[in-house]
Every structure is written in structure tokens, then in C-alpha cells.
Amino acid sequence: QIRPQDLSQLPHVRLIGCGTALHAAQIGQILVEQWARIPAVSHVASEFNANDPVINPKALHLAISQSGETADTLSAVKEIQRKGADVYGIVNVVGSSIARQCGKGVYIHSGPEQSVASTKAFTNMVGALALFSLQLGRSRHLSKTKGKSIAREMRKVPEKIRSYLDNPGPIQTAVDLIIQSKSVLFLGRGISSPVASEGALKLMEIAYIPCLAYPAGEMKHGPIALIEENSPVVVIAPNDGVQDRTLNAIHECKARGAKIILIHEEGDPISEVGDVSIAIPSTIPMLTPLLTVLPTQLIAYHAALALDNDVDRPRNLAKSVTVE
Template identity: 35%
Template sequence: MCGITARIGDDDSLEDLLVSLKNLEYRGYDSAGIAVQNGTGIEIDKCEGEVSELQAELATKDHDGPIGIGHTRWSTHGPPTDANAHPHTGCKGRVVAVHNGIIENYTTLREGLQARGHEFTSDTDTEVIPHLVEERLDAGFEAEAAFRDAIAELDGSYAIAMIIDGDPAVYATRNGSPLVVGVGDDANYLASDVPAFLEFTDRVVYLEDDDVAVITADDYRVTDTKGDAVSRPVETVEWDSEDAEKGGYDHYMLKEIHEQPVALRQTIHGRIEGEDVVLEEFPPGTFTDIDRVHFVACGTSYHAGMYGEWLLSKWGIDASTFIASEYAAYPAPVDEGTLVIGVTQSGETADTLEALESARKRGARTLALTNVIGSTAARTCDDALFIRAGPEIGVAATKTFSSQVATLVLLGERLVRDMTAEPTDECRQRLDALESLPEHIETVIEDSRAAAISERWLGDDGHFFIGRGNAYPVALEGALKFKEITYEHAEGFAAGELKHGPLALVTEETPVFAIGTGQYPKRLESNVREIQTRGAPVIAVAPRTATDLADTADEALSVPATHPDLVAILANVQLQLIAYHAADEMERSIDKPRNLAKSVTVE
């Protein structure tokens, strides 16, 4: 969950490295560091804190050089301190490495190195890597051979970039953590994610597990663990570099909330023709041999999977959703008639990848529903379907949730047509509503009263979110967004479960957000009255046509009336705005909430 970057050219690399680190800060912001090779040695600067603090330190120094690596950290082994910040070196400072992931056998490796006279200066697992390489260089190994031999000793997940004093190359490898090469005109790049170098080049090479890359100023080559050349295609990324910038907004999260209409148009574009769903990857008949569907996911993607489960179940398809870490630990029965869909924004979520691999080994068909072409999930699953939301930098997912759900609606339509029946009038109405969703979200954003309501109803004892049907996963998602960026207690519940325990938590200081879709109106109104009887204020989030619910609640946030299967997507936008404005009022670090990182690439 850290960010790695590297740059190698004929001119100074420092400024590009710092730009790349800033672009990667959503992956970790406990500490940051760079190492630059300048022909007379390797200069290292690192510190606890954000990249801006590293920049301030470097402003007083003259560290230039054509070859450099950088790192922004989200702590796993060792607290965020100057000493634990990357890059790390061996005893002689000749070998410098940065790392994302977890070296599971680092204790054994460290003890062995210490017994052979190596001295360590940090608490991290990463530090064993440069010591192992240094030991081999001292034994007479060439640089690349030393790197290969050292990584052969590592167990766990990792992405590694390394430079050696006097050597004109960056050495890199990955196993379970992402790395991508950026192919430029005047320099070449390496990073954990494409946005790091997107303003310098849009030509990329996605490395696969066990690839070893040697990158120089004017070339790169990729080999396997045996040293045999492997071919990895150069792809052109369609994202614009401006997509990864704030563009005048105070926070990436607010920008990405406002980008949802554009993201959804990209998601839907070319995939609906009249009353039919056209998925290029999945022509009619693709899923005729599927009997059941499992969704595996984490966090926001798990809530999108729950939404997909609700849709498929309603349409007569056997569907279940599983938290990916639990699915891997306690796998549900699968066979060749099971389609396991991994919902993952990044395509690199470690628990989701493990769950997909577990299902694949047991005979299931796997499908990655992701935002990132070339991601591990997209490459290792049997099939992939891309949500096409564009880059999302804010740690709290917003536009990717909307695009995930919209994509699941489209995929669900394909599944139901292949597995159960021909399209009905309701299917046609739903697709019409899906095509109108971008305009409806624009209306929500333009007319929202979320800023005023979040300020008025900020609770002291917590914030609850309730819903029925497809509003239940949105209630969970609304609570997750709120707790992620406000650091205040928030919980989502199925509305019918209130009287089975959660009602004991309701006080006058616990605002409750009741999400209505136009379905089950009387039951939800009854839940609202139960809450109000205990003195808690209720804010209804519902279509404008749900006047009875709005009149019953203390406040109302309205959304356009649309197909009931899609109303909850609009309600979710209101809840995103509630969380954002509450966090802004409380002066929280919205784009970089404490203890969290964007892409969870370790278990």
C-alpha cells in the first residue's frame, strides 16, 4: 500500500520524481523519500510526514542526477519515522531499494544477515533487500545477477525498485504488488500506478508476477526469474493527465464526486443499443453455462457487489456476495457452473486476488470487474469487464462506486438474458433510466442541500444510515464514507434490523439517514417513526415523489424520480456530499484520511 516511483534519463530526475511522488500520495503518506545517483554517489533524503515535507527539505539542497527512485509509505512493519522511511540501504550505502508489500520471512533473513555482520538501522522488513544484494555484490556477482539471486530468497508479496552506485540502471521486480514501466521519449519511468508519470508519458508496460525489469535511460528489458526474455506489450493509456489533477477543486474527493456524470457516460457509452445490452467482451450466449454467481470484494467494492447481488437475485439468478478475505479463508462451494466476480477498483486488492485464485483453482470461472486495464485481476481472471471511470485519486471511493454499480447493471442484464429469460418491458425501462443516470446525478449535485444539513445535524453520539433492498448496501456505503473521512462513528443497518439491537444506540444525538427508493415505503416510514420516538432526528434521502417519507422525516434530501433499481445510486451521491461537507467542516484530511490508503495490496 506504498507508492514506488523511479526515473532514469540523461538529465536531472529529481523534479520528475517529486511530481510522481505527489501523484502517488494517495497510496501512502506516513513518510516519503528519494534517492538520486549523481555520478559521485547516491544522495538519500527521507522523512516522516507527507511529500510536501520532503520537498521542503530538498529545497535547501542540491541533489541532482539522472537516475533516481522514490517512495511514499503507508506503514506496515515499523512506525512512521525518519529511520523507517524508504529508501533503505545496505551497510555500505552502495545499494538502495524501495519496496511495497510484505516480506514474510524477513525475520529469518534479518537474523541470518546480522549473524554475518550486517547492521540494521530500521524496523522495516524492506531493509533486508539491499543487504542481501550488497552481500552478493561483495561476493563478485554482477548487478543483475545479485538482484535476481537476492529476490529468490524472499517470501511474500512485493514490488521492488533498486539502484546501485555507479550502475546506469534501475532494477525492478514484482510478486503480488503492482509495477508499471512508463516508456518516455527522453526518459523512462517506473511506478506502482500509472498516474505517477501520466504527465510525462502515456505509454506503459504492465509487469507481471516474477518479471524482472532492467530500465535504462533509453531502453528497458523484461525477463523471467531464469533470465529468459519475456514480451510485455506497450499499451497507450487513454486517461488524460488532467484527470489525475484537482482542477481547481479543494479536494480530489469533491472533484471526483462532480466527475460522476462524466464517468458514468464513459461506463455506459456504446454498451446500450435500443433494448439490448452490448458488451463487446460478452456477446449473447456467453453465460449460458453459468448456474450461480459469487461476488468477492472489499470495502466500497463489497457494497457494489451487494448491490449486484440484490439485482441478480431479484431477476431470478442465484447470487451471493462475500467479503474477499473471508472467502479465501472459508471458501464457499463452487463448481464449473459458478461465475466468481471480483469487484476491485484497482485490480490489485490482495484479498480479492486471493479469493479469485482460490475459486479458479476449484474449477470456477472468474471475472474481474475493475477500473484498470493491465491490472493483475484483469490479467489473471478468465474474463474482465472495465468500469471505465478514469483515475480516482481520493482515498474514499466515489465515482468508482457509481460506475461499478452501473457496470453491474449492464452485466446483470447480459446474465439474465443468457441464464433465464428474454428482456421484459421492465428491462427496457431500466436501461432507459440507466442512460439518464448521468443527467440525474448532475441534478443531485447542482441542487443538493447536503452542506447545510451536514452542518446542522452533525451528531455527538454517532450517525446511522438505514435502508431496505438495494438501499441497504448504499446505507453501508454511506456510513463507510462518513467514518472514513470524518473519523466519527457511523454505522449502516438494514432498516428491518433496527428493533433487533441497533435501536438501543439511538439517542437525540444520533442523526439517522433513511434511504428510500420508492420500494417498501410504508415499512420505511414505520422505521422512521420508531427512531423519532426515541428522540433522534431523521434525514430522508429519497426521490421527490416519496412525499410521505419526506413529510415524516425531520429533513429531506431529494433525488430525481427514476427506476427504483437505480434510485439508490442517486441517494449515494447525496450521502457522499454529506460525508464530504461534514469532514470539511471538521477540517479533516479528506483526500488522505488517517490510517488508510487507496489500494490495499497487502493482506
């Protein structure tokens, strides 16, 4: 437990993770800054110690890992502790090395993940970070009314996930485009940018298709050179306040012959610009990753099946990365 008075005086928050946990950390960074209005930064755990990081003992450090055994994350935890700061773990496996080393934090209770590629743990990591960010916000400047409104929307998310999974939309159409291509570009802006990275990671992990994930605004600084006729581009574009600028990137891609696989909220007119449009239930902007990630996971799963890959045991990968 963190005392409310300690939460209210935090100078900043650091979040550390690898792979899927890193993408959850990147979302957590945005949630902390949006709801608590406190500086936050996410770090790639495997690079953390290489830069001799400056550690403020008064700051809050969060280590995120599904297995709790990720060697790079555990090494970062020990480095932070060596420099005099506490670290809180956000892990799935009870009694794991990171949980024991931290000695404090939360379990996300996703249950065992049989597949190497993490899916439900990502959802629970983001959910835990959302709850923490809400608590942190309420200890600072977030009003009680706003906090209750966010909490109400959180409680609706599980049913919205079930609703989407019952009717996931034209996933197979998207898969048919993707498996005929040599590579896939994923784009997102704001809190959807880490979702694009997570979607690309899943497709690479189990379908073995080269993918590049980029913030939508960065596309014009290089990745647009990769687009040719019929190139599949997966765009995460909820109605989140930055959608207009994401739409500009979509038009740039379409002008160069790309096929747009668009993930958007139900009833949004932006669906018309997608060659394949996949609708998710609507929610508040900061909770959209819990829903927009679902189509990307299903696309990866069905692409892997179509290519006759072992979805649960992809080549060259291990469930717990226990070496640095």
C-alpha cells in the same frame, strides 16, 4: 465475452469485493436476482478463503476492485481458479493484478481517483453490474419490452446525477447535525441497505465519525438501543416497494428522540417525516442506488471539511490495500 448460451445455463453467480467494492457487489447480487431470476450471493473477499468455499466450475464468479490490486480479492480469485472455475474482473485500473489474473472481464473506466475514499468508481461498478444483470436477464426470462424499458431508464441516469449535483439540497443542515454527534446510524431496506453501508463507510473514512449501518428491519434487534435524544439517523428511503416498512423504522427512531436525515425521491410525501429531507431525482427502484448514494458522499465530504480533515488523504488508509 460470455456466450449467451452459457449465460442462460448458469447455476448461480458469486460476487466478491472489499469495502466499497463489497457494497457494489451486494447491489449486484440484488440486481442479478431481480432481473435474471438466478441465485446470487456476495462475499467479503477477506473472509472468502477462510471458509474453504465450495466452488462450482459452472457458476459465474465476479471479482470487483477499483484498484485491481486488493490483496484479499486477488487471493480469492486465485482460490476460485485453483478449484477449477473462471473469474471475471470488474476493475478500474487497466492492466492491474486482478485484471491480469482474471484475464477476462470489464474495465469500468472511471479515470484516476485521487482521493483514497472511492466515490465515482462505486457509481461505475454499480453501473457495470446493472448492465451485466440486464444482459443476463435478457439471456434468460426478461422480456425484450422490459429490457428496453430498463435500458431507457439507465440512459437517463447520468443527466439525473448532474441535475442532483447542481442542486444537492440541505446537505449542510445534515452536516451540522452530524458533526455535533458522537455517532451516526444509517438505515436502508432492500437495495438501499448496501447504500446505507456505503454512506456509513464514507463518513467513517474521511470524517472519522463512528457509524453503524443496518438493514432497517434489523434495527429493532439491537441498534435501536443506541438511539438517544438528537441522535442523527440517515435513512435511505426511495419509493421502491418496501418504503412502508422503512417508514415504520423511521417512526420508531423518532419516538426515541432521533433526528432523521431522510434521502428520498422528488415529490414523495415521505419527505414530511424527515427533520432534514434530501430529494434525489426519481428512477426505477433497482437503479436508485446510483442516485441515493450521492447525498451520503456529499455529507461525508462536507463533514470532513467542517472538521478540518484531509478529505483526499485520510489517516491510516491507503488507496490500494495490497496486504492481507
